[in-house]
Amino acid sequence: MNDMPRPEYPRPNLVREHWVNLNGVWEFSFDAPVFDQKILVPFCYQSQKSGIGDETEHGTVWYRRPLSLKETDFAGKRVLLHFGAVDYECRIYLNQQLAGTHQGGNNAFTVDITKWVQDGENELTVEVNDSYRQSQPRGKQRWKDHSFGCWYTPVTGIWKTVWLEYVGETYIEKVHFTPDIDKNQAVAELFLNGTESAEVTVQAYLSTDGEKKLSAECTAFCRCGYGKAVLDFPDLDVRTGEELLWSPEHPNLIDVDVTVRRDNTVVDQVSTYFGMRKIQVMDGQVYLNNMPLFQRLILDQGYWKESLLTPPSDEAIRQDIELTLKMGFNGARKHQKIEDARYYYWADRMGLLLWAELPSCYEFNTEAIGRSMQEMKEAVDSHYNNPSIIFWTPLNESWGINKVLCDPQQQDYVRAMYYYLKSLDPTRLVSSNDGWEQVCENDICAIHDYHLFPSNVDKYADMGKILDTVAQVRKLYAEGNAYQGEPILLTEYGGIAFEDQCEGENWGYFGAVRSEEEFFDRLAPVTRYLFDSGNFQGFCYTQLTDVQQEINGLLTEDRKPKVSIEWLRQVFGGNL
Known part of the structure; x- marks a missing residue:
């Protein structure tokens, strides 16, 4: 087994200098904490890359590894344990003490383990519970003992990078940048841990002719853990977009240093970035940076033969994006998966438009609703600053809402998801139930039609007839809803x-x-x-x-x- 897979920094949009990668060989066991096997983290036990390759369902799995920590490193600091993703419910123990829990299989989360850390050897244990339950967002993971249709080998347990950071008592939890290209501005929202007050300086840099230059600066006074300030870029001409705006042709990124001070003392520093770009719908068209955008997307499920949902390497992520661009596409619809954070990073750097999609549940009840909305919020929080993401897709082809055609409750859920996303993130568009049986609350009309050949393509000459009936086999709009002039895309x-x-x-x-x-x-x-x-x-x-x-x-x-x-x-x- 390779002792250190995926060694690169796992969270490019919030980087600290000092960190410890915890990927590698861990002790592992099924069902009970007997730790009679070894597993290569961050690969799930079902994958060949993990060293196990067992596709049998196990409701509980256990992980354990030692942590050697020095008091000189953590004295007076918080010790944060980060997980890129663990599917599905987990309990984290440090030195046999419960340090934290998390529910949801797709997004990153953090556990503050400071209270239980000791000088020298520590024992980290992770208990994970997973099942074939259809009320948890599972996407393309099957819920039977065999793969079928377009559902595949499931993923249980740790499947993205695990790492450790030491931070001050007051530290940055997240930063959101909301760009306004028409004003040459970006609003910076700063979120600190706890309720302490602090002064936060934000410095934004642009690279011109290969040289990094300070282009904007602002200071936010965070009270009760929150603050907001505005970055101005008055000397840049947004009409050309060659220096400031982000687009596939010019994937310009603004590098940012964020410094937190209390009592004139620096207590935290992070590096991040964002892109100045605008996506909107107007007059039946999608516009990027006030220019019409024709999207040429590839559907990408992000599976690998030996590692399943986990990209085997950073190079493999880049290769997929490079091949996508070489084949003439300007974007990708990441289907039924919240991707590795470094996929979004490379898409930002290389100029690939993205649709980000929530993995589906496959039954409709209050549990499925709550879990889906929570995971959607976590995804928005984590990837708010990635300019490559221009669409959110909370639901696909009525999966998990199979009565939405005529059920008002399920239609209301689709509307709720649309407005929920709009309230969380005003910078992106939403395809609320992609494919068919759509409601009026939608930024586009998304059509799926695989029964499309050169011999029958003329059926779309009378678009009005299609919009009132069916495209492939399903009605495009749910009962009581109709086309309102939105941009029309053939999204599969x-x-x-x-x-x-x-x-x-x-x-x-x-x-x-x-x-x-x-x-x-x-x-x-x-x-x-x-x-x-x-x-x-x-x-x-x-x-x-x-x-x-x-x-x-x-x-x-x-x-x-x-x-x-x-x-x-x-x-x-x-x-x-």
């Missing part, structure tokens, strides 16, 4: 498989092709129509890679292209 189509892969449970959508030529004969005219018809403001092709039995990717699970990347670039880039 394609899914073309090759015949020689379609064995056993392997599948693609609506038949398979036998050759590269047949593949492009089916794909190119449909995609050309989406560009030329004037009825669509973008599309999302399914999908980037094969995922287990779903073999309709442009790439294999090992990220090998099935067809010419240059031809794909011409098709999806609109050059055919």
